[in-house]
Amino acid sequence: xxxxxDSKLIFQYQNGDEKALSTLINxxxxxLFTFIYYKLMDEDLANDIFQDTFIKxxxxxxxGRYKExxxxxxxxxxxxxxxxxxxxxxxxKNIKISETSFDNEEFSIFDxxxxxxxxxxxxxxxxxxxxxxxxMLVMLPDNQQEVIKLRFFDGLSFKEIADHxxxxxxxxxxxxxxxxxxxxKIMEENKIILTK
Amino acid sequence: MKKNDTLTTKALTPKKEIIDFLLNYxxxxxxxxxxxxxxxxxxxx
Numbered sequence: 001x002x003x004x005x006d007s008k009l010i011f012q013y014q015n016g017d018e019k020a021l022s023t024l025i026n027x028x029x030x031x032l033f034t035f036i037y038y039k040l041m042d043e044d045l046a047n048d049i050f051q052d053t054f055i056k057x058x059x060x061x062x063x064g065r066y067k068e069x070x071x072x073x074x075x076x077x078x079x080x081x082x083x084x085x086x087x088x089x090x091x092x093k094n095i096k097i098s099e100t101s102f103d104n105e106e107f108s109i110f111d112x113x114x115x116x117x118x119x120x121x122x123x124x125x126x127x128x129x130x131x132x133x134x135x136m137l138v139m140l141p142d143n144q145q146e147v148i149k150l151r152f153f154d155g156l157s158f159k160e161i162a163d164h165x166x167x168x169x170x171x172x173x174x175x176x177x178x179x180x181x182x183x184x185k186i187m188e189e190n191k192i193i194l195t196k
Numbered sequence: 197m198k199k200n201d202t203l204t205t206k207a208l209t210p211k212k213e214i215i216d217f218l219l220n221y222x223x224x225x226x227x228x229x230x231x232x233x234x235x236x237x238x239x240x241x
Contacts, residue, residue, distance in 0.1 A: 050210045
């Protein structure tokens with residue numbers, strides 16, 4: 001069974017073969033757990049997230065909602081990544097609550113001061129937004145991709161983009177406008193939400 | 197140069213209890229179709 005592809009194992013599992021799940025977990029446990037652990041640097045927490053990730057996977061597969069678009073492990077890592085972000089969001093809320101608690105003598109006001117450049121939650125969210133954005137960008141026509149990258153990734157002004165692409169400012173403005181309209185459509189069609 | 201000087205990412209594994217829990221969890225739930233053709237998971241126990 002170990003030589004079977006992930007797709008085949010998923011198919012077998014969805015058709016009642018519980019051993020296929022065991023093979024799938026054993027095949028990917030190291031890769032997935034290492035991925036989770038190095039984002040959290042906490043073994044117990046990594047075990048919790050690993051467990052929650054596979055519960056989501058099991059439920060999705062058993063309910064027949066799995067749509068194979070990428071490799072299984074990429075999908076699993078995506079779920080884990082989202083759970084890690086949820087964890088940091090929850091943790092950040094809990095810290096705010098404990099700010100007013102005077103019972104906890106070990107609490108220090110310095111614990112809640114954010115370091116913007118080092119804040120792992122912000123970084124993870126920013127990474128995810130960039131990842132989603134890049135996936136959507138490739139769906140745009142080449143000239144629209146170019147203006148978006150120059151404007152929003154490289155920070156060029158419309159005048160500079162016009163010079164760079166050898167077009168008029170009006171053409172540049174038009175391309176950015178159509179690119180944003182198209183991106184909104186892609187987001188709606190794919191139910192993608194970009195928030196920070 | 198010492199052998200351990202190179203930076204490596206240590207591969208880790210989840211606890212055996214977690215794997216056992218997941219396999220048991222999976223065995224104990226089964227999908228059923230509701231009247232409106234929606235699939236819901238129910239516990240076998």
